[in-house]
Amino acid sequence: MKHRAYEGMFLLDNNAATADYEAAARVVDHILEKNGATIVRKEKWDERKLSYEIRGHRRATYYLVYFTAPTGALAEINSDTRLSEGVVRHLVLGLDGPIEEHVALQVKERELMAEDNRKNALATGWGEPRRGEGGRGRREGGDDMPDVIEDEIEA
Amino acid sequence: MPPSMSRTRNAKNAKNLKKLLKKTAERGKCRFTRARVTGIDYKDVATLQKMVSAQGKLYGRKRTGTLSHFQRKLKLAIKRARYLALLPYVAR
Numbered sequence: 001m002k003h004r005a006y007e008g009m010f011l012l013d014n015n016a017a018t019a020d021y022e023a024a025a026r027v028v029d030h031i032l033e034k035n036g037a038t039i040v041r042k043e044k045w046d047e048r049k050l051s052y053e054i055r056g057h058r059r060a061t062y063y064l065v066y067f068t069a070p071t072g073a074l075a076e077i078n079s080d081t082r083l084s085e086g087v088v089r090h091l092v093l094g095l096d097g098p099i100e101e102h103v104a105l106q107v108k109e110r111e112l113m114a115e116d117n118r119k120n121a122l123a124t125g126w127g128e129p130r131r132g133e134g135g136r137g138r139r140e141g142g143d144d145m146p147d148v149i150e151d152e153i154e155a
Numbered sequence: 156m157p158p159s160m161s162r163t164r165n166a167k168n169a170k171n172l173k174k175l176l177k178k179t180a181e182r183g184k185c186r187f188t189r190a191r192v193t194g195i196d197y198k199d200v201a202t203l204q205k206m207v208s209a210q211g212k213l214y215g216r217k218r219t220g221t222l223s224h225f226q227r228k229l230k231l232a233i234k235r236a237r238y239l240a241l242l243p244y245v246a247r
Binding site for chain 2: 009011045048050051052054060062064089091093109
């Protein structure tokens with residue numbers, strides 16, 4: 001059967017995930033592998049507060065998995081995940097193009113995010129670099145306007 | 156004013172005007188076009204949060220200047236983020 005690339009986001013029960021993250025993640029890995037999927041990349045995306053309560057859960061651990069699976073296996077994966085108690089909610093999306101591209105993109109995004117966090121931490125430490133930059137930008141725009149108008153008057 | 160001088164001035168004006176128009180056009184463009192993004196990801200919560208009101212409703216294109224192509228991608232990304240409780244359906 002033809003294989004296709006997928007991206008799956010699984011919201012793990014936070015009580016189980018904080019106690020033993022590996023075991024909680026293994027529940028998902030097991031479901032995927034049981035249905036013939038090959039995991040290419042898995043990561044703990046975040047541990048955060050949910051925007052709304054889901055079946056009594058206020059927090060969850062977001063587990064992101066990139067995998068390839070036979071095209072017919074998705075229905076089984078979805079139903080198995082829905083029945084498992086360790087997963088609060090999940091979303092599996094099909095990816096277009098080779099999975100390596102998507103994985104590389106995700107890795108790059110994580111690096112950029114880490115860089116942004118580092119910069120923001122530095123910026124807040126140094127006072128107000130952002131406001132200063134904004135001010136320069138506005139002044140540049142302001143200088144351009146009269147230039148044109150003056151020339152027009154002379155002409 | 157000699158005609159030659161006027162011509163150079165006009166040329167300069169045209170150049171300045173072109174520059175100004177280009178700048179204002181760049182400023183008026185949709186934020187996703189400016190950033191040259193290819194897609195909008197549901198995991199990029201910081202960006203999605205800027206495109207919804209405090210109540211959690213998606214802002215219209217006329218308010219944000221988003222191109223219709225990106226507005227449709229944004230809609231899908233926000234709906235996915237809501238399903239995974241990254242964004243609220245309704246914020247109180």
